Amino acid sequence: MDAPVLEMMNVTKTFPGVKALDNVQFRLDHGQIHAIMGENGAGKSTFIKIITGVHAADSGQMLLNGQVVHFKNPNDAQKASIAAIYQHSTSYPHLSVAENIFIGHEQVSKFTGMIDWKAMYRRAEKLLAELDSHLNPRRPVGSLTVAERQIVEVAKAISTDSQIVIMDEPTASLSSRECEKLYQISEKLRDKGTSIIFISHRFEDMYRLADKVTVFRDGKYIGTWEVAAISEPDLIKAMVGREIERVYPQKSNQIGQELLRVEGLSKLGFFKKVNFSLRKGEILGFSGLVGSGRTDLMQCLAGVARADQGQVFLEGRKVSPKSCRQALKEGIGLLPEDRQGQGLILEWEIYKNVTLSELKKYQNKTVLNEKKERATAKKLGQRVSLKAPTVMDKVSSLSGGNQQKVVFCKLLNSELKVLILDEPTKGVDVGAKSQIYEIINDLAAQGYGVIFVSSDMPELLGVSDRIMAMHEGVITGEFLASEVTQEKLLLAIMNLG
Amino acid sequence: MNDAPKNPGPKNPGLKNPGPKNPGPMKPGPTNQAPNNQAPTSPAPNGGSQAPLAQRQILDAVAFDPKRFFLRWEWLLVVLLLAVNLINSNLSPNYLVWSNIMDAIRIYADKMILIFPMMMIILIGDIDISVASTMALSGVLMGVSHAAGLPMPLAMVLALLVGAICGTINGLILAKYQELAAMIVTLSTMIIYRGVASVILEDRAAGAFPDWFSHIGWGSLFGLPVILVFFFLETAVFIWVIHYTAYGRSLYALGNNAEAARYSGIDSKRVKVSLFAIMGVFASIAAIFLASKMGSVRPSMAKGYELDVIAMVVLGGVSTSGGQGRVIGVFIAAFIIGFLRYGLGLINVPSPTILVLIGCLLIVAASIPNLKNLLARRAKAVPQPSPSTKVTTSQADG
Numbered sequence: 001m002d003a004p005v006l007e008m009m010n011v012t013k014t015f016p017g018v019k020a021l022d023n024v025q026f027r028l029d030h031g032q033i034h035a036i037m038g039e040n041g042a043g044k045s046t047f048i049k050i051i052t053g054v055h056a057a058d059s060g061q062m063l064l065n066g067q068v069v070h071f072k073n074p075n076d077a078q079k080a081s082i083a084a085i086y087q088h089s090t091s092y093p094h095l096s097v098a099e100n101i102f103i104g105h106e107q108v109s110k111f112t113g114m115i116d117w118k119a120m121y122r123r124a125e126k127l128l129a130e131l132d133s134h135l136n137p138r139r140p141v142g143s144l145t146v147a148e149r150q151i152v153e154v155a156k157a158i159s160t161d162s163q164i165v166i167m168d169e170p171t172a173s174l175s176s177r178e179c180e181k182l183y184q185i186s187e188k189l190r191d192k193g194t195s196i197i198f199i200s201h202r203f204e205d206m207y208r209l210a211d212k213v214t215v216f217r218d219g220k221y222i223g224t225w226e227v228a229a230i231s232e233p234d235l236i237k238a239m240v241g242r243e244i245e246r247v248y249p250q251k252s253n254q255i256g257q258e259l260l261r262v263e264g265l266s267k268l269g270f271f272k273k274v275n276f277s278l279r280k281g282e283i284l285g286f287s288g289l290v291g292s293g294r295t296d297l298m299q300c301l302a303g304v305a306r307a308d309q310g311q312v313f314l315e316g317r318k319v320s321p322k323s324c325r326q327a328l329k330e331g332i333g334l335l336p337e338d339r340q341g342q343g344l345i346l347e348w349e350i351y352k353n354v355t356l357s358e359l360k361k362y363q364n365k366t367v368l369n370e371k372k373e374r375a376t377a378k379k380l381g382q383r384v385s386l387k388a389p390t391v392m393d394k395v396s397s398l399s400g401g402n403q404q405k406v407v408f409c410k411l412l413n414s415e416l417k418v419l420i421l422d423e424p425t426k427g428v429d430v431g432a433k434s435q436i437y438e439i440i441n442d443l444a445a446q447g448y449g450v451i452f453v454s455s456d457m458p459e460l461l462g463v464s465d466r467i468m469a470m471h472e473g474v475i476t477g478e479f480l481a482s483e484v485t486q487e488k489l490l491l492a493i494m495n496l497g
Numbered sequence: 498m499n500d501a502p503k504n505p506g507p508k509n510p511g512l513k514n515p516g517p518k519n520p521g522p523m524k525p526g527p528t529n530q531a532p533n534n535q536a537p538t539s540p541a542p543n544g545g546s547q548a549p550l551a552q553r554q555i556l557d558a559v560a561f562d563p564k565r566f567f568l569r570w571e572w573l574l575v576v577l578l579l580a581v582n583l584i585n586s587n588l589s590p591n592y593l594v595w596s597n598i599m600d601a602i603r604i605y606a607d608k609m610i611l612i613f614p615m616m617m618i619i620l621i622g623d624i625d626i627s628v629a630s631t632m633a634l635s636g637v638l639m640g641v642s643h644a645a646g647l648p649m650p651l652a653m654v655l656a657l658l659v660g661a662i663c664g665t666i667n668g669l670i671l672a673k674y675q676e677l678a679a680m681i682v683t684l685s686t687m688i689i690y691r692g693v694a695s696v697i698l699e700d701r702a703a704g705a706f707p708d709w710f711s712h713i714g715w716g717s718l719f720g721l722p723v724i725l726v727f728f729f730l731e732t733a734v735f736i737w738v739i740h741y742t743a744y745g746r747s748l749y750a751l752g753n754n755a756e757a758a759r760y761s762g763i764d765s766k767r768v769k770v771s772l773f774a775i776m777g778v779f780a781s782i783a784a785i786f787l788a789s790k791m792g793s794v795r796p797s798m799a800k801g802y803e804l805d806v807i808a809m810v811v812l813g814g815v816s817t818s819g820g821q822g823r824v825i826g827v828f829i830a831a832f833i834i835g836f837l838r839y840g841l842g843l844i845n846v847p848s849p850t851i852l853v854l855i856g857c858l859l860i861v862a863a864s865i866p867n868l869k870n871l872l873a874r875r876a877k878a879v880p881q882p883s884p885s886t887k888v889t890t891s892q893a894d895g
Contacts, residue, residue, distance in 0.1 A: 341756055343760065344754075345750060356750055356761040366741075367741045368743060374558065382554075386555060390556040391557050392559050
């Protein structure tokens with residue numbers, strides 16, 4: 001057996017504040033389907049982005065057919081015959097199927113230098129036929145179903161005779177019949193000698209398709225196994241792993257009476273018939289994979305989006321916020337998942353960010369009292385031990401953890417009853433994480449009802465009182481944090497339990 | 498944002514230094530905590546010992562920083578304004594004659610009335626190019642209704658009402674259909690509003706205003722043209738609205754990050770409708786001044802005004818992508834373009850040539866912030882921040 005198609009050696013990648021990949025190994029052979037598994041945030045996506053040239057590794061080597069390569073950008077990877085199919089398809093909805101397949105390498109007539117449409121449609125048809133698909137190459141991609149688009153993406157990948165095809169969660173939005181078709185296509189590609197890297201949360205995908213499986217956890221390489229030789233429980237254990245040393249605060253919150261009750265809340269395509277209740281001083285965890293509808297549910301509670309059906313009661317009174325403004329007035333505040341895009345104005349000073357949602361409070365008749373704003377920001381900043389020289393510093397100059405603390409200050413500035421925290425520790429380094437846990441615990445102790453959404457299971461177990469598991473928009477389990485294990489929770493969010 | 502922290506004034510002497518009692522927690526390791534492009538309070542020795550978290554001090558006031566203050570965009574505009582005046586007064590002996598200047602302002606100032614409402618719209622990242630058409634429509638309806646027997650004061654109220662309605666229509670369309678670009682919507686209404694004016698009056702003029710009406714445009718107050726006095730008052734009002742009220746702050750929030758503003762409970766739709774309505778009202782005020790000066794109204798009045806107005810706002814340092822700029826800058830820019838037109842007109846430069854010059858000025862002005870950003874990025878690329886690179890970074894902020 002000659003050199004592997006792709007070999008990654010000791011690859012490390014650090015983003016500001018987080019080590020996304022730590023000394024990772026990987027080996028892909030000719031005509032192999034290799035699955036990569038791991039929890040959210042395990043480093044799978046970063047790993048793929050390094051292979052496809054989107055990110056450059058800080059250290060480590062990448063060998064392609066035994067030769068060391070350095071990709072500076074995605075074009076380099078494309079030239080090396082590596083094609084990727086992403087979770088969210090990157091197609092151009094207004095262009096035709098053929099145009100999408102050949103984007104960037106259109107079929108050009110040698111004589112006129114113009115695009116040879118006839119040849120392009122003919123080749124597109126041929127490629128699609130190879131995939132047992134009879135799509136009309138002239139149709140705009142926007143009119144196709146998700147599964148059909150996925151096939152177009154595959155056609156795009158094989159149109160360049162790729163030696164490596166990377167599929168990032170290709171089955172996430174497919175029905176089981178459509179999945180089966182994708183499996184068959186993948187096997188066909190494999191039999192022709194193409195190597196496939198397959199990323200999936202679904203065990204059935206992996207068992208059906210892959211020859212080998214590699215597991216990542218917290219940016220670290222855990223191991224590679226023959227698929228036939230590893231059982232599901234063992235694999236789950238590898239994915240969840242031992243708890244890394246992290247400090248969780250001593251619980252000091254007192255759980256009181258019911259604060260928030262959600263009854264039969266539904267939003268078509270996002271979540272269905274969600275019921276739960278939250279008590280005063282309670283930390284209620286929400287667990288689920290990407291696409292489980294957690295974030296959409298939280299956005300409906302906070303007035304960002306609106307649910308189709310169902311009711312929400314706050315302290316026994318029905319509420320249906322139509323905007324964030326109304327939700328804040330009712331006493332429901334959201335710490336959004338995208339801190340930089342939704343939570344903060346990065347180019348603004350700390351104090352202006354803190355007071356933005358409650359500017360009226362700082363109006364002296366009509367004029368804003370900046371002194372009062374700054375004093376409040378200082379007071380709140382010290383309460384969450386914000387690390388900043390002055391409250392006039394720009395938020396963009398702070399680290400991820402401190403930026404998140406500014407968002408906490410913003411919530412504390414409003415008079416709230418329910419705090420919804422969507423991934424508050426995302427992109428925050430370990431030290432700041434413990435501080436954020438402490439803040440959450442403090443807030444609960446002060447009587448806030450806290451909803452804590454996280455993809456990180458150890459922290460979910462360490463911080464929450466009670467945990468809801470969500471899978472594809474449906475609540476699949478409710479556990480007391482003191483009684484549940486990570487394995488049990490993982491089974492629930494994968495709906496295997 | 499250009500907002501440098503205000504000078505706390507000499508009354509707060511204690512704020513400049515954190516207080517000698519606990520110098521420890523004040524030095525958060527100047528180099529590794531944050532790229533401190535503004536830590537004017539820490540002439541700290543490099544004893545970057547990590548302070549315990551619980552005791553961390555945050556300052557809520559900062560000493561006046563002359564470097565930041567003088568690196569503001571507005572100072573460049575002041576220099577430009579002086580340069581324009583210096584060159585002009587050398588070119589023409591009649592330039593610095595008070596009555597000539599006042600006459601020039603009288604002619605030019607109806608455009609200046611529009612700059613602050615336009616500035617607010619550009620602050621949230623939108624634009625309104627239908628202003629001149631709104632002026633024409635409200636002016637024409639005022640003239641026609643007066644000719645039909647409506648008393649002049651009521652006709653003026655009608656003009657204001659028409660302006661408000663025109664603006665509100667723009668705002669409502671943009672609030673309802675968020676995916677539409679303001680440029681396209683106001684381009685359409687620009688055609689429609691002037692079109693309606695033409696339908697009403699074809700290419701005739703309406704006039705025969707009472708005598709007192711001409712005093713609005715030609716009269717003087719405290720030795721200054723009425724229109725200039727109005728502009729000064731307007732400036733004061735807009736400084737207050739834009740820089741000192743919650744409403745003004747929310748404009749900057751929307752322009753910087755509309756999504757974050759929404760999550761913070763700011764209602765962008767309401768803000769949009771109000772902004773465009775204000776724009777419409779001021780367009781009709783400008784139409785009243787213009788009609789008073791001309792003595793009549795016609796559908797072709799105020800053609801091309803929108804370009805001058807947008808040019809002044811952009812030259813004043815308001816970013817067309819929103820969220821940046823100050824009233825004072827726009828105020829100065831209005832006079833730069835005004836004096837440039839006046840001076841070049843005095844030495845008989847044809848007005849198309851003046852337009853070319855203004856266009857060039859605008860491109861230069863618009864590219865200067867990019868140059869500054871480029872410099873700042875270069876400075877960041879240097880591995881070890883030295884004092885000299887710090888200066889460049891704060892330049893970019895200023």
